[in-house]
Amino acid sequence: MHDEISEWQHGIHTGDTPALKKLYDHFSPSLFHLALAIIHTREMAEEIVADVFIQVWQKRKHLDQVQNLKWYLYATTRNIALNYLRKYAPHQTSQLDDTILPAPPAGNTPEDLLIGHEAMQQIYVAINELPPQCRLIFKLVKEDGLKYREVATLLDISVKTVENQVGIALKKLLRIKAQHISNPF
Amino acid sequence: MSDDIIWILLGKQASGEITAEERAALDALLAGHPDAAALKKLVTSLWESPTNALPVDPVVQQRIWNRINIQARHSSAWRIPRRLAVAAAITGVIGWTAWEIMMPHVYSSRQQISEAGAGKLSLTLADGSKVCLNHHSRLTYDDQQFGKKNREVTLTGEAFFEVAGHAAHPFIIHTSRMNITVLGTSFNVKAYTTDSIISTTLISGKIAVSFPHQPGKALELRPNEKIIVPATTASTNIVRSFAQKDSSGKATDLLWLNNKLIFDNESFATLAQRMEQWYGVSIHFAHPSLMQLKFSGIIDTEPIEETLKALQLSRSFTFQVHNREVWIDR
Numbered sequence: 001m002h003d004e005i006s007e008w009q010h011g012i013h014t015g016d017t018p019a020l021k022k023l024y025d026h027f028s029p030s031l032f033h034l035a036l037a038i039i040h041t042r043e044m045a046e047e048i049v050a051d052v053f054i055q056v057w058q059k060r061k062h063l064d065q066v067q068n069l070k071w072y073l074y075a076t077t078r079n080i081a082l083n084y085l086r087k088y089a090p091h092q093t094s095q096l097d098d099t100i101l102p103a104p105p106a107g108n109t110p111e112d113l114l115i116g117h118e119a120m121q122q123i124y125v126a127i128n129e130l131p132p133q134c135r136l137i138f139k140l141v142k143e144d145g146l147k148y149r150e151v152a153t154l155l156d157i158s159v160k161t162v163e164n165q166v167g168i169a170l171k172k173l174l175r176i177k178a179q180h181i182s183n184p185f
Numbered sequence: 186m187s188d189d190i191i192w193i194l195l196g197k198q199a200s201g202e203i204t205a206e207e208r209a210a211l212d213a214l215l216a217g218h219p220d221a222a223a224l225k226k227l228v229t230s231l232w233e234s235p236t237n238a239l240p241v242d243p244v245v246q247q248r249i250w251n252r253i254n255i256q257a258r259h260s261s262a263w264r265i266p267r268r269l270a271v272a273a274a275i276t277g278v279i280g281w282t283a284w285e286i287m288m289p290h291v292y293s294s295r296q297q298i299s300e301a302g303a304g305k306l307s308l309t310l311a312d313g314s315k316v317c318l319n320h321h322s323r324l325t326y327d328d329q330q331f332g333k334k335n336r337e338v339t340l341t342g343e344a345f346f347e348v349a350g351h352a353a354h355p356f357i358i359h360t361s362r363m364n365i366t367v368l369g370t371s372f373n374v375k376a377y378t379t380d381s382i383i384s385t386t387l388i389s390g391k392i393a394v395s396f397p398h399q400p401g402k403a404l405e406l407r408p409n410e411k412i413i414v415p416a417t418t419a420s421t422n423i424v425r426s427f428a429q430k431d432s433s434g435k436a437t438d439l440l441w442l443n444n445k446l447i448f449d450n451e452s453f454a455t456l457a458q459r460m461e462q463w464y465g466v467s468i469h470f471a472h473p474s475l476m477q478l479k480f481s482g483i484i485d486t487e488p489i490e491e492t493l494k495a496l497q498l499s500r501s502f503t504f505q506v507h508n509r510e511v512w513i514d515r
Contacts, residue, residue: 032246047405127238139236148200164189168189174231
Protein backbone atom coordinates (compact mmCIF):
# COMPACT_ATOMS: atom_id res chain seq x y z
CA MET A 1 0.00 0.00 0.00
CA HIS A 2 2.71 2.39 1.04
CA ASP A 3 4.55 1.66 -2.20
CA GLU A 4 1.46 2.48 -4.23
CA ILE A 5 1.04 5.83 -2.50
CA SER A 6 4.70 6.66 -3.16
CA GLU A 7 4.18 5.70 -6.78
CA TRP A 8 1.15 7.99 -7.11
CA GLN A 9 3.00 10.77 -5.31
CA HIS A 10 5.82 10.55 -7.80
CA GLY A 11 3.36 10.36 -10.70
CA ILE A 12 1.53 13.50 -9.58
CA HIS A 13 4.84 15.26 -9.03
CA THR A 14 5.69 14.63 -12.69
CA GLY A 15 2.27 15.87 -13.86
CA ASP A 16 0.47 12.56 -14.33
CA THR A 17 -3.31 13.05 -13.94
CA PRO A 18 -4.20 9.31 -13.79
CA ALA A 19 -2.02 9.12 -10.68
CA LEU A 20 -4.09 11.92 -9.16
CA LYS A 21 -7.23 9.93 -9.94
CA LYS A 22 -5.83 6.84 -8.22
CA LEU A 23 -4.92 8.84 -5.15
CA TYR A 24 -8.39 10.39 -5.21
CA ASP A 25 -10.17 7.04 -5.53
CA HIS A 26 -8.22 5.66 -2.62
CA PHE A 27 -8.57 8.51 -0.14
CA SER A 28 -11.64 10.55 -1.07
CA PRO A 29 -14.27 8.54 0.89
CA SER A 30 -12.29 8.88 4.12
CA LEU A 31 -11.52 12.54 3.56
CA PHE A 32 -15.16 13.22 2.71
CA HIS A 33 -16.30 11.78 6.02
CA LEU A 34 -13.60 13.62 7.92
CA ALA A 35 -14.70 16.91 6.32
CA LEU A 36 -18.34 16.06 6.97
CA ALA A 37 -17.60 15.40 10.64
CA ILE A 38 -16.19 18.92 10.94
CA ILE A 39 -18.52 20.92 8.71
CA HIS A 40 -21.78 18.88 8.90
CA THR A 41 -22.79 20.03 5.40
CA ARG A 42 -22.55 17.56 2.55
CA GLU A 43 -22.25 20.24 -0.11
CA MET A 44 -19.33 21.90 1.65
CA ALA A 45 -17.70 18.57 2.44
CA GLU A 46 -17.66 17.90 -1.31
CA GLU A 47 -16.06 21.27 -1.94
CA ILE A 48 -13.47 20.67 0.74
CA VAL A 49 -12.43 17.32 -0.75
CA ALA A 50 -12.22 18.93 -4.19
CA ASP A 51 -10.09 21.73 -2.74
CA VAL A 52 -7.72 19.22 -1.14
CA PHE A 53 -6.96 17.44 -4.39
CA ILE A 54 -6.87 20.63 -6.42
CA GLN A 55 -4.30 21.89 -3.94
CA VAL A 56 -2.28 18.68 -4.26
CA TRP A 57 -2.29 19.18 -8.02
CA GLN A 58 -1.43 22.85 -7.90
CA LYS A 59 1.46 22.18 -5.54
CA ARG A 60 2.63 19.07 -7.39
CA LYS A 61 6.01 20.65 -8.16
CA HIS A 62 6.77 20.51 -4.44
CA LEU A 63 4.99 17.25 -3.72
CA ASP A 64 8.28 15.34 -3.59
CA GLN A 65 9.07 17.21 -0.37
CA VAL A 66 6.02 15.77 1.40
CA GLN A 67 7.23 13.07 3.80
CA ASN A 68 3.91 11.43 4.58
CA LEU A 69 1.37 12.04 1.83
CA LYS A 70 -1.41 10.16 3.61
CA TRP A 71 -1.13 12.33 6.70
CA TYR A 72 -0.74 15.41 4.49
CA LEU A 73 -4.13 14.64 2.88
CA TYR A 74 -5.91 14.16 6.20
CA ALA A 75 -4.30 17.23 7.77
CA THR A 76 -5.07 19.38 4.70
CA THR A 77 -8.69 18.21 4.74
CA ARG A 78 -8.96 19.16 8.40
CA ASN A 79 -7.37 22.57 7.85
CA ILE A 80 -9.52 23.45 4.86
CA ALA A 81 -12.63 22.25 6.68
CA LEU A 82 -11.80 24.44 9.68
CA ASN A 83 -11.27 27.39 7.33
CA TYR A 84 -14.70 26.83 5.82
CA LEU A 85 -16.18 26.57 9.28
CA ARG A 86 -14.66 29.89 10.30
CA LYS A 87 -15.55 31.59 7.04
CA TYR A 88 -19.16 30.54 6.81
CA ALA A 89 -19.82 29.77 10.49
CA PRO A 90 -22.71 27.52 9.64
CA HIS A 91 -25.36 27.14 12.28
CA GLN A 92 -26.06 23.59 11.24
CA THR A 93 -25.97 21.17 14.10
CA SER A 94 -26.73 18.07 12.08
CA GLN A 95 -24.77 14.97 12.90
CA LEU A 96 -23.26 12.63 10.42
CA ASP A 97 -25.90 10.04 10.96
CA ASP A 98 -27.43 9.91 7.53
CA THR A 99 -24.94 7.57 5.97
CA ILE A 100 -26.56 4.59 4.36
CA LEU A 101 -24.50 1.45 4.25
CA PRO A 102 -24.49 -0.49 1.01
CA ALA A 103 -25.76 -4.03 1.08
CA PRO A 104 -23.14 -6.31 2.55
CA PRO A 105 -21.34 -8.49 0.03
CA ALA A 106 -23.02 -11.82 -0.55
CA GLY A 107 -21.42 -15.22 -0.85
CA ASN A 108 -18.20 -16.64 0.46
CA THR A 109 -15.85 -13.71 0.42
CA PRO A 110 -12.53 -14.01 2.22
CA GLU A 111 -13.88 -12.10 5.19
CA ASP A 112 -16.63 -14.68 5.62
CA LEU A 113 -13.96 -17.23 6.25
CA LEU A 114 -12.61 -15.16 9.12
CA ILE A 115 -15.96 -14.34 10.67
CA GLY A 116 -18.99 -16.26 9.45
CA HIS A 117 -21.18 -14.66 6.82
CA GLU A 118 -24.12 -14.33 9.17
CA ALA A 119 -22.02 -12.75 11.88
CA MET A 120 -20.56 -10.35 9.32
CA GLN A 121 -24.08 -9.32 8.32
CA GLN A 122 -24.81 -8.57 11.95
CA ILE A 123 -21.61 -6.58 12.22
CA TYR A 124 -22.59 -4.46 9.21
CA VAL A 125 -25.87 -3.67 10.90
CA ALA A 126 -24.09 -2.93 14.17
CA ILE A 127 -21.61 -0.56 12.48
CA ASN A 128 -24.51 1.41 11.11
CA GLU A 129 -25.88 1.71 14.62
CA LEU A 130 -22.68 3.08 16.17
CA PRO A 131 -22.84 6.75 17.21
CA PRO A 132 -21.44 8.92 14.37
CA GLN A 133 -18.27 10.02 16.14
CA CYS A 134 -17.57 6.49 17.35
CA ARG A 135 -18.03 5.14 13.82
CA LEU A 136 -15.72 7.77 12.32
CA ILE A 137 -12.99 7.15 14.91
CA PHE A 138 -13.27 3.38 14.41
CA LYS A 139 -13.02 3.84 10.66
CA LEU A 140 -10.03 6.18 10.85
CA VAL A 141 -8.15 3.77 13.11
CA LYS A 142 -9.16 0.41 11.69
CA GLU A 143 -9.76 1.06 8.00
CA ASP A 144 -7.49 4.02 7.36
CA GLY A 145 -4.75 2.79 9.68
CA LEU A 146 -4.22 6.14 11.37
CA LYS A 147 -2.48 6.35 14.72
CA TYR A 148 -4.57 7.22 17.77
CA ARG A 149 -2.49 10.39 18.11
CA GLU A 150 -3.25 11.35 14.51
CA VAL A 151 -7.00 10.79 14.90
CA ALA A 152 -6.94 12.87 18.09
CA THR A 153 -5.23 15.73 16.23
CA LEU A 154 -7.62 15.56 13.27
CA LEU A 155 -10.77 15.61 15.36
CA ASP A 156 -9.39 17.87 18.09
CA ILE A 157 -10.07 15.31 20.82
CA SER A 158 -7.81 13.60 23.35
CA VAL A 159 -5.97 10.32 22.72
CA LYS A 160 -7.92 8.94 25.68
CA THR A 161 -11.18 9.63 23.85
CA VAL A 162 -9.89 7.78 20.79
CA GLU A 163 -8.91 4.81 22.99
CA ASN A 164 -12.34 4.76 24.60
CA GLN A 165 -14.25 5.09 21.34
CA VAL A 166 -12.32 2.27 19.64
CA GLY A 167 -13.00 0.14 22.70
CA ILE A 168 -16.70 0.99 22.63
CA ALA A 169 -16.89 0.20 18.91
CA LEU A 170 -15.26 -3.20 19.41
CA LYS A 171 -17.48 -3.99 22.34
CA LYS A 172 -20.65 -3.12 20.47
CA LEU A 173 -19.65 -4.86 17.26
CA LEU A 174 -18.45 -8.05 18.85
CA ARG A 175 -21.13 -8.34 21.49
CA ILE A 176 -23.35 -9.88 18.86
CA LYS A 177 -20.77 -12.39 17.86
CA ALA A 178 -19.55 -13.01 21.40
CA GLN A 179 -23.00 -13.74 22.72
CA HIS A 180 -22.69 -17.46 22.26
CA ILE A 181 -19.26 -17.50 23.80
CA SER A 182 -19.75 -17.57 27.55
CA ASN A 183 -18.76 -13.96 27.94
CA PRO A 184 -17.34 -13.22 31.37
CA PHE A 185 -17.01 -9.45 30.89
CA MET B 186 -15.37 -0.69 34.43
CA SER B 187 -12.82 -3.47 33.98
CA ASP B 188 -14.99 -4.52 31.05
CA ASP B 189 -14.29 -1.21 29.28
CA ILE B 190 -10.59 -1.43 29.99
CA ILE B 191 -10.46 -4.86 28.38
CA TRP B 192 -12.12 -3.55 25.22
CA ILE B 193 -9.84 -0.49 25.14
CA LEU B 194 -6.78 -2.72 25.46
CA LEU B 195 -8.12 -5.14 22.84
CA GLY B 196 -8.55 -2.18 20.50
CA LYS B 197 -5.02 -0.99 21.16
CA GLN B 198 -3.71 -4.47 20.54
CA ALA B 199 -5.55 -4.83 17.25
CA SER B 200 -4.45 -1.40 16.03
CA GLY B 201 -0.86 -1.95 17.13
CA GLU B 202 -0.94 0.89 19.67
CA ILE B 203 -0.49 -1.35 22.68
CA THR B 204 2.61 -1.00 24.87
CA ALA B 205 4.41 -3.88 26.57
CA GLU B 206 2.95 -2.81 29.91
CA GLU B 207 -0.57 -2.72 28.56
CA ARG B 208 -0.15 -6.09 26.94
CA ALA B 209 0.80 -7.51 30.31
CA ALA B 210 -2.23 -5.82 31.88
CA LEU B 211 -4.52 -7.26 29.21
CA ASP B 212 -3.14 -10.74 29.74
CA ALA B 213 -3.65 -10.38 33.48
CA LEU B 214 -7.26 -9.25 33.00
CA LEU B 215 -7.98 -12.11 30.66
CA ALA B 216 -6.18 -14.71 32.75
CA GLY B 217 -8.45 -17.44 33.92
CA HIS B 218 -11.23 -16.78 31.40
CA PRO B 219 -11.81 -19.87 29.28
CA ASP B 220 -12.76 -17.84 26.19
CA ALA B 221 -9.87 -15.37 26.33
CA ALA B 222 -8.14 -16.91 23.34
CA ALA B 223 -11.40 -17.00 21.33
CA LEU B 224 -12.09 -13.34 22.12
CA LYS B 225 -8.61 -12.26 21.06
CA LYS B 226 -9.02 -14.20 17.84
CA LEU B 227 -12.41 -12.64 17.23
CA VAL B 228 -11.02 -9.12 17.60
CA THR B 229 -8.21 -9.97 15.19
CA SER B 230 -10.72 -11.41 12.72
CA LEU B 231 -12.90 -8.34 12.86
CA TRP B 232 -9.86 -6.14 12.47
CA GLU B 233 -8.79 -8.00 9.36
CA SER B 234 -12.27 -8.09 7.80
CA PRO B 235 -13.21 -5.25 5.47
CA THR B 236 -15.98 -3.39 7.28
CA ASN B 237 -16.55 -0.43 4.95
CA ALA B 238 -17.80 1.62 7.88
CA LEU B 239 -18.39 4.90 6.04
CA PRO B 240 -18.94 4.47 2.31
CA VAL B 241 -19.52 7.38 -0.09
CA ASP B 242 -22.17 7.42 -2.80
CA PRO B 243 -20.37 6.77 -6.12
CA VAL B 244 -22.37 9.61 -7.69
CA VAL B 245 -20.99 12.03 -5.11
CA GLN B 246 -17.49 10.67 -5.59
CA GLN B 247 -17.74 11.15 -9.36
CA ARG B 248 -19.14 14.66 -8.94
CA ILE B 249 -16.22 15.73 -6.75
CA TRP B 250 -13.75 14.19 -9.18
CA ASN B 251 -15.25 16.07 -12.12
CA ARG B 252 -14.50 19.31 -10.33
CA ILE B 253 -10.93 18.31 -9.57
CA ASN B 254 -10.37 16.99 -13.08
CA ILE B 255 -11.42 20.25 -14.72
CA GLN B 256 -8.92 22.13 -12.58
CA ALA B 257 -6.17 19.59 -13.20
CA ARG B 258 -6.62 19.65 -16.97
CA HIS B 259 -6.96 23.40 -16.91
CA SER B 260 -3.69 24.01 -15.12
CA SER B 261 -1.70 21.31 -16.86
CA ALA B 262 -2.60 22.51 -20.35
CA TRP B 263 -1.18 25.97 -19.89
CA ARG B 264 0.03 28.26 -17.17
CA ILE B 265 -2.55 30.94 -16.44
CA PRO B 266 -0.97 34.37 -16.15
CA ARG B 267 -1.39 35.80 -12.66
CA ARG B 268 -3.45 38.71 -13.98
CA LEU B 269 -5.92 36.40 -15.66
CA ALA B 270 -6.04 34.03 -12.76
CA VAL B 271 -8.11 36.50 -10.82
CA ALA B 272 -10.47 37.28 -13.68
CA ALA B 273 -13.98 36.02 -13.17
CA ALA B 274 -17.18 36.00 -15.11
CA ILE B 275 -20.67 35.69 -13.77
CA THR B 276 -24.03 35.63 -15.41
CA GLY B 277 -27.36 35.83 -13.73
CA VAL B 278 -30.97 36.09 -14.80
CA ILE B 279 -33.86 37.26 -12.67
CA GLY B 280 -37.56 37.72 -13.31
CA TRP B 281 -38.51 41.18 -14.57
CA THR B 282 -41.78 41.25 -12.69
CA ALA B 283 -40.11 40.28 -9.46
CA TRP B 284 -37.58 43.02 -9.99
CA GLU B 285 -40.20 45.67 -10.57
CA ILE B 286 -41.92 44.71 -7.32
CA MET B 287 -38.72 44.67 -5.35
CA MET B 288 -37.24 47.88 -6.68
CA PRO B 289 -39.87 50.60 -6.89
CA HIS B 290 -38.95 53.58 -9.00
CA VAL B 291 -38.06 55.64 -5.98
CA TYR B 292 -34.39 56.17 -5.34
CA SER B 293 -32.63 58.10 -2.63
CA SER B 294 -30.91 61.25 -3.78
CA ARG B 295 -27.54 59.57 -3.34
CA GLN B 296 -28.42 56.59 -5.49
CA GLN B 297 -26.52 56.53 -8.74
CA ILE B 298 -28.27 54.81 -11.60
CA SER B 299 -26.61 53.86 -14.82
CA GLU B 300 -28.95 52.53 -17.42
CA ALA B 301 -28.24 51.19 -20.88
CA GLY B 302 -31.17 51.55 -23.27
CA ALA B 303 -31.26 49.70 -26.55
CA GLY B 304 -27.49 49.94 -26.86
CA LYS B 305 -24.56 49.14 -24.62
CA LEU B 306 -22.99 51.45 -22.07
CA SER B 307 -19.43 51.54 -20.75
CA LEU B 308 -18.66 53.35 -17.54
CA THR B 309 -15.89 53.68 -14.97
CA LEU B 310 -16.81 53.63 -11.29
CA ALA B 311 -15.25 55.78 -8.57
CA ASP B 312 -12.85 53.02 -7.51
CA GLY B 313 -11.56 52.64 -11.06
CA SER B 314 -13.58 49.51 -11.83
CA LYS B 315 -14.93 49.32 -15.37
CA VAL B 316 -18.39 48.10 -16.23
CA CYS B 317 -19.88 47.34 -19.63
CA LEU B 318 -23.69 47.27 -19.40
CA ASN B 319 -25.65 45.26 -21.96
CA HIS B 320 -29.01 46.25 -23.51
CA HIS B 321 -31.73 47.33 -21.10
CA SER B 322 -29.57 46.82 -18.03
CA ARG B 323 -29.37 48.94 -14.92
CA LEU B 324 -26.69 49.34 -12.27
CA THR B 325 -27.43 51.15 -9.00
CA TYR B 326 -25.13 52.07 -6.13
CA ASP B 327 -24.79 54.62 -3.37
CA ASP B 328 -22.66 57.45 -4.69
CA GLN B 329 -21.58 58.59 -1.22
CA GLN B 330 -20.60 55.17 0.02
CA PHE B 331 -19.23 53.45 -3.05
CA GLY B 332 -15.47 53.26 -3.12
CA LYS B 333 -15.25 54.89 0.30
CA LYS B 334 -17.23 52.76 2.73
CA ASN B 335 -18.11 49.84 0.52
CA ARG B 336 -18.06 48.61 -3.03
CA GLU B 337 -21.60 47.29 -3.37
CA VAL B 338 -23.74 47.55 -6.47
CA THR B 339 -27.12 46.18 -7.50
CA LEU B 340 -27.63 44.92 -11.01
CA THR B 341 -30.55 44.08 -13.19
CA GLY B 342 -29.76 42.99 -16.71
CA GLU B 343 -26.31 41.96 -17.78
CA ALA B 344 -22.87 43.47 -17.34
CA PHE B 345 -19.21 42.69 -17.70
CA PHE B 346 -17.08 43.96 -14.81
CA GLU B 347 -13.38 44.64 -14.59
CA VAL B 348 -13.00 45.22 -10.90
CA ALA B 349 -10.05 47.30 -9.71
CA GLY B 350 -7.94 45.80 -6.93
CA HIS B 351 -9.02 47.26 -3.60
CA ALA B 352 -7.81 45.70 -0.36
CA ALA B 353 -10.19 47.59 1.93
CA HIS B 354 -13.55 46.54 0.51
CA PRO B 355 -14.68 43.49 -1.41
CA PHE B 356 -16.72 44.14 -4.54
CA ILE B 357 -20.24 42.81 -4.02
CA ILE B 358 -22.98 42.53 -6.64
CA HIS B 359 -26.53 42.10 -5.44
CA THR B 360 -29.25 40.49 -7.53
CA SER B 361 -32.64 39.42 -6.27
CA ARG B 362 -31.68 35.84 -5.48
CA MET B 363 -27.92 35.83 -5.40
CA ASN B 364 -25.18 37.96 -3.92
CA ILE B 365 -21.77 37.69 -5.52
CA THR B 366 -18.61 38.58 -3.67
CA VAL B 367 -15.72 39.08 -6.02
CA LEU B 368 -12.40 37.76 -4.88
CA GLY B 369 -10.82 38.35 -8.30
CA THR B 370 -11.01 41.14 -10.79
CA SER B 371 -13.11 40.62 -13.89
CA PHE B 372 -16.42 38.93 -14.49
CA ASN B 373 -19.78 39.04 -16.16
CA VAL B 374 -23.16 39.33 -14.45
CA LYS B 375 -26.40 38.69 -16.25
CA ALA B 376 -29.52 39.56 -14.33
CA TYR B 377 -32.24 39.93 -16.94
CA THR B 378 -35.67 39.63 -15.61
CA THR B 379 -37.93 37.73 -17.95
CA ASP B 380 -36.21 34.42 -17.24
CA SER B 381 -37.15 32.05 -14.49
CA ILE B 382 -33.65 31.42 -13.23
CA ILE B 383 -30.62 33.28 -11.97
CA SER B 384 -27.34 31.75 -12.95
CA THR B 385 -23.73 32.56 -12.24
CA THR B 386 -20.86 31.29 -14.32
CA LEU B 387 -17.28 31.75 -13.28
CA ILE B 388 -14.75 31.81 -16.08
CA SER B 389 -11.59 32.12 -14.02
CA GLY B 390 -10.50 33.29 -10.60
CA LYS B 391 -12.66 32.83 -7.54
CA ILE B 392 -15.99 34.22 -6.42
CA ALA B 393 -18.20 33.54 -3.44
CA VAL B 394 -21.94 33.29 -3.96
CA SER B 395 -24.43 33.70 -1.15
CA PHE B 396 -28.20 33.58 -1.19
CA PRO B 397 -30.30 36.24 0.54
CA HIS B 398 -33.13 33.76 0.98
CA GLN B 399 -30.92 31.08 2.47
CA PRO B 400 -28.81 32.71 5.20
CA GLY B 401 -25.75 30.78 6.23
CA LYS B 402 -25.41 29.15 2.84
CA ALA B 403 -22.46 30.16 0.71
CA LEU B 404 -20.56 28.54 -2.12
CA GLU B 405 -17.22 29.33 -3.65
CA LEU B 406 -17.11 28.84 -7.38
CA ARG B 407 -14.12 27.54 -9.24
CA PRO B 408 -13.44 28.31 -12.88
CA ASN B 409 -15.88 26.86 -15.42
CA GLU B 410 -18.51 26.25 -12.80
CA LYS B 411 -22.04 27.52 -12.92
CA ILE B 412 -24.68 27.95 -10.25
CA ILE B 413 -28.34 28.14 -11.12
CA VAL B 414 -31.13 29.11 -8.73
CA PRO B 415 -34.82 29.59 -9.51
CA ALA B 416 -36.01 33.20 -9.53
CA THR B 417 -39.09 32.33 -7.50
CA THR B 418 -38.80 32.49 -3.76
CA ALA B 419 -40.80 29.30 -3.43
CA SER B 420 -37.89 27.08 -4.34
CA THR B 421 -34.48 26.94 -2.69
CA ASN B 422 -33.06 24.38 -5.07
CA ILE B 423 -29.48 25.24 -6.01
CA VAL B 424 -27.96 23.45 -8.98
CA ARG B 425 -24.23 23.31 -9.50
CA SER B 426 -22.95 22.42 -12.95
CA PHE B 427 -20.30 23.28 -15.49
CA ALA B 428 -20.18 26.22 -17.85
CA GLN B 429 -21.27 25.54 -21.41
CA LYS B 430 -18.71 26.25 -24.09
CA ASP B 431 -19.00 26.67 -27.82
CA SER B 432 -16.84 24.85 -30.35
CA SER B 433 -14.06 27.41 -30.00
CA GLY B 434 -13.94 26.78 -26.25
CA LYS B 435 -15.44 30.13 -25.32
CA ALA B 436 -18.07 30.22 -22.58
CA THR B 437 -21.45 30.77 -24.21
CA ASP B 438 -22.40 33.05 -21.33
CA LEU B 439 -19.81 35.56 -22.53
CA LEU B 440 -20.80 35.69 -26.18
CA TRP B 441 -22.90 38.82 -25.76
CA LEU B 442 -19.66 40.76 -25.33
CA ASN B 443 -19.01 40.17 -29.01
CA ASN B 444 -22.48 41.45 -29.82
CA LYS B 445 -23.78 38.03 -30.72
CA LEU B 446 -26.92 36.25 -29.64
CA ILE B 447 -26.23 32.56 -30.09
CA PHE B 448 -28.86 29.84 -29.94
CA ASP B 449 -28.51 26.15 -30.53
CA ASN B 450 -31.62 24.02 -31.05
CA GLU B 451 -33.56 26.43 -28.89
CA SER B 452 -37.35 26.62 -28.80
CA PHE B 453 -39.02 29.71 -30.28
CA ALA B 454 -40.42 30.36 -26.80
CA THR B 455 -37.02 30.77 -25.13
CA LEU B 456 -35.46 32.37 -28.21
CA ALA B 457 -38.26 34.95 -28.18
CA GLN B 458 -37.43 35.78 -24.56
CA ARG B 459 -33.81 36.35 -25.46
CA MET B 460 -34.77 38.39 -28.53
CA GLU B 461 -37.00 40.51 -26.30
CA GLN B 462 -33.97 41.32 -24.16
CA TRP B 463 -31.73 41.72 -27.17
CA TYR B 464 -33.98 44.06 -29.12
CA GLY B 465 -36.02 45.53 -26.28
CA VAL B 466 -39.31 44.41 -27.83
CA SER B 467 -42.35 42.31 -26.82
CA ILE B 468 -43.00 39.18 -28.85
CA HIS B 469 -46.47 37.64 -29.05
CA PHE B 470 -47.42 34.25 -30.46
CA ALA B 471 -50.82 33.77 -32.14
CA HIS B 472 -50.64 29.97 -31.65
CA PRO B 473 -48.89 28.06 -28.86
CA SER B 474 -47.63 25.49 -31.38
CA LEU B 475 -45.36 28.17 -32.85
CA MET B 476 -43.49 28.35 -29.56
CA GLN B 477 -42.35 24.75 -30.01
CA LEU B 478 -40.42 25.47 -33.23
CA LYS B 479 -36.68 24.91 -32.82
CA PHE B 480 -33.96 27.18 -34.19
CA SER B 481 -30.19 27.31 -34.28
CA GLY B 482 -28.21 30.34 -35.32
CA ILE B 483 -26.38 33.53 -34.44
CA ILE B 484 -27.85 37.00 -34.28
CA ASP B 485 -25.24 39.67 -34.81
CA THR B 486 -26.08 43.30 -35.36
CA GLU B 487 -28.99 42.74 -37.79
CA PRO B 488 -32.23 44.61 -37.17
CA ILE B 489 -35.09 42.45 -35.88
CA GLU B 490 -36.82 42.22 -39.28
CA GLU B 491 -33.67 40.74 -40.84
CA THR B 492 -33.36 38.23 -38.03
CA LEU B 493 -36.97 37.10 -38.34
CA LYS B 494 -36.56 36.75 -42.10
CA ALA B 495 -33.51 34.57 -41.51
CA LEU B 496 -35.50 32.41 -39.09
CA GLN B 497 -38.26 32.05 -41.71
CA LEU B 498 -35.75 30.27 -43.93
CA SER B 499 -35.65 27.27 -41.61
CA ARG B 500 -39.23 27.24 -40.24
CA SER B 501 -42.46 28.48 -41.68
CA PHE B 502 -44.16 31.38 -39.88
CA THR B 503 -45.22 34.96 -40.53
CA PHE B 504 -44.53 38.07 -38.50
CA GLN B 505 -45.52 41.69 -38.12
CA VAL B 506 -43.51 44.39 -36.33
CA HIS B 507 -45.26 47.48 -35.00
CA ASN B 508 -43.13 49.85 -32.95
CA ARG B 509 -41.79 47.56 -30.19
CA GLU B 510 -44.44 44.87 -30.57
CA VAL B 511 -43.81 41.75 -32.63
CA TRP B 512 -46.60 39.38 -33.67
CA ILE B 513 -45.80 35.84 -34.77
CA ASP B 514 -48.43 33.88 -36.69
CA ARG B 515 -48.65 30.83 -38.92
